[in-house]
Amino acid sequence: MSLIVFDGVSHRYGDRLVVRDVSVRLDERRIGVIGANGSGKSTFVRMLNGLVVPTSGSVRVAGLDPDKQARQVRHLVGFCFTDPDAQIVMPTVVEDIAFGLRRRGLDKEEISERVERALASYGLAEHRDHPAHLLSGGQKQLLAIASVLVTNPDLLVMDEPTTLLDLANARRITELVAGLPQQVVLVTHHLDLLAGYDRVLVFDRGRIVCDAPPDEAVAHYQALMLR
Amino acid sequence: MTPIGLYRPGSSLIHRLPAGVKLLALVLAGIGSVFLRTPPQVTAWLVAVVVLYLVAELSPAVLWQQVRPLWWVLVLLGVFHVVVSGWARAYEVIGALVGLVLLAALVTLSTRTTALIDVVVRVCRPLAFVGVDPERIGLLLSLGIRSVPVVVGLAAEVREAQLARGLGLSPRAFAVPLVVRSLRHADALGEALAARGVDD
Numbered sequence: 001m002s003l004i005v006f007d008g009v010s011h012r013y014g015d016r017l018v019v020r021d022v023s024v025r026l027d028e029r030r031i032g033v034i035g036a037n038g039s040g041k042s043t044f045v046r047m048l049n050g051l052v053v054p055t056s057g058s059v060r061v062a063g064l065d066p067d068k069q070a071r072q073v074r075h076l077v078g079f080c081f082t083d084p085d086a087q088i089v090m091p092t093v094v095e096d097i098a099f100g101l102r103r104r105g106l107d108k109e110e111i112s113e114r115v116e117r118a119l120a121s122y123g124l125a126e127h128r129d130h131p132a133h134l135l136s137g138g139q140k141q142l143l144a145i146a147s148v149l150v151t152n153p154d155l156l157v158m159d160e161p162t163t164l165l166d167l168a169n170a171r172r173i174t175e176l177v178a179g180l181p182q183q184v185v186l187v188t189h190h191l192d193l194l195a196g197y198d199r200v201l202v203f204d205r206g207r208i209v210c211d212a213p214p215d216e217a218v219a220h221y222q223a224l225m226l227r
Numbered sequence: 228m229t230p231i232g233l234y235r236p237g238s239s240l241i242h243r244l245p246a247g248v249k250l251l252a253l254v255l256a257g258i259g260s261v262f263l264r265t266p267p268q269v270t271a272w273l274v275a276v277v278v279l280y281l282v283a284e285l286s287p288a289v290l291w292q293q294v295r296p297l298w299w300v301l302v303l304l305g306v307f308h309v310v311v312s313g314w315a316r317a318y319e320v321i322g323a324l325v326g327l328v329l330l331a332a333l334v335t336l337s338t339r340t341t342a343l344i345d346v347v348v349r350v351c352r353p354l355a356f357v358g359v360d361p362e363r364i365g366l367l368l369s370l371g372i373r374s375v376p377v378v379v380g381l382a383a384e385v386r387e388a389q390l391a392r393g394l395g396l397s398p399r400a401f402a403v404p405l406v407v408r409s410l411r412h413a414d415a416l417g418e419a420l421a422a423r424g425v426d427d
Contacts, residue, residue, distance in 0.1 A: 051418055071424070079422035085380075086412060087419035091340045091372050092234060098341070100423050129236040133376035148423070 009057035018043045020206035028198035033187045035203030041187050045157050049077040078153030082160040084140035094128040100151045122146040138169030159187045191218045235336050241283035246342035249334045260323045269322035276326045293332035381408045
């Protein structure tokens with residue numbers, strides 16, 4: 001069974017149709033999504049965990065409806081946003097990583113064990129008690145990713161996670177993502193991050209206009225931008 | 228941003244006290260401060276607060292950081308009381324206030340936010356019978372604490388943009404973008420909370 005299935009999906013914001021009749025099945029481990037600003041790519045990925053509900057058509061993630069079965073789907077789908085400041089909820093690093101686990105009702109020992117493992121895995125151990133707002137941009141994005149991954153999602157959706165980062169931090173995030181066992185859907189404007197991806201979707205005016213391996217998709221996108 | 232009241236990890240006796248005990252002590256100290264009537268009592272009260280900071284292994288610099296942002300309030304209050312009721316009363320009022328601020332800061336400096344929120348959630352649990360969700364109150368508190376540095380950061384960015392564009396000290400040019408950006412941040416935060424399963 002495909003983990004992700006879009007069937008005739010459209011979405012309208014007021015008068016504007018931002019996603020138009022998209023049908024696609026996504027089984028691959030690494031999927032890139034590219035397109036101009038306003039092309040519909042962020043709306044597309046937000047439908048994966050019910051943050052945006054299709055105006056028509058259906059979305060299924062592991063056979064579940066992200067709108068009607070949001071709770072189950074959000075346990076399966078981790079979501080990282082462009083601005084880590086908007087998704088860091090707790091004042092300190094260790095508390096933010098524990099936040100998602102506390103809400104899942106896990107016992108204290110398990111939360112503590114998983115948090116410590118996450119702090120060590122993502123290079124945040126030395127910042128464990130630091131106020132989150134005093135971290136650098138790269139560290140904040142690492143924290144945001146760690147806070148999502150600590151809940152062990154099956155699918156990680158990342159909406160331009162490197163846009164606000166310098167090259168070194170962007171590379172750090174890319175390397176981290178490359179080593180993850182999860183299926184990853186990455187929306188990005190940094191085309192070089194897509195090297196090694198299995199499949200890349202190019203969005204234009206709400207439609208998928210190219211669905212191909214990275215080289216071909218990036219060439220298509222660049223031609224589109226120069227038109 | 229001045230690190231007022233941010234948790235400082237430690238293993239002192241004060242750090243190890245349960246959050247509920249510290250909050251209760253703070254409430255009792257608040258009530259007790261009303262009964263400080265003479266300058267010697269206020270001096271003893273301030274000395275006790277300083278001793279508690281020493282027990283918590285917090286430096287005088289940390290203590291000073293907690294009071295420094297209040298200096299203009301203290302000056303205004305002090306001048307008012309000197310004029311209206313004399314030096315002794317000014318000392319009593321300001322001393323009681325400074326002591327309370329320092330005690331409140333000591334609680335947050337020595338206790339994780341999650342521990343404080345857990346206490347609030349426990350205290351609010353009976354409200355569940357009238358339809359109030361105690362977990363929501365806890366979340367609201369943590370978001371409030373978390374949002375302070377974010378909004379301060381936004382204000383600094385807006386101020387810089389304002390100066391760069393030569394808009395001087397126009398309150399409107401400062402307030403409008405700050406409100407818009409704060410609302411955008413709140414919107415994004417809401418989306419992130421939903422994505423993290425808070426809206427389940």
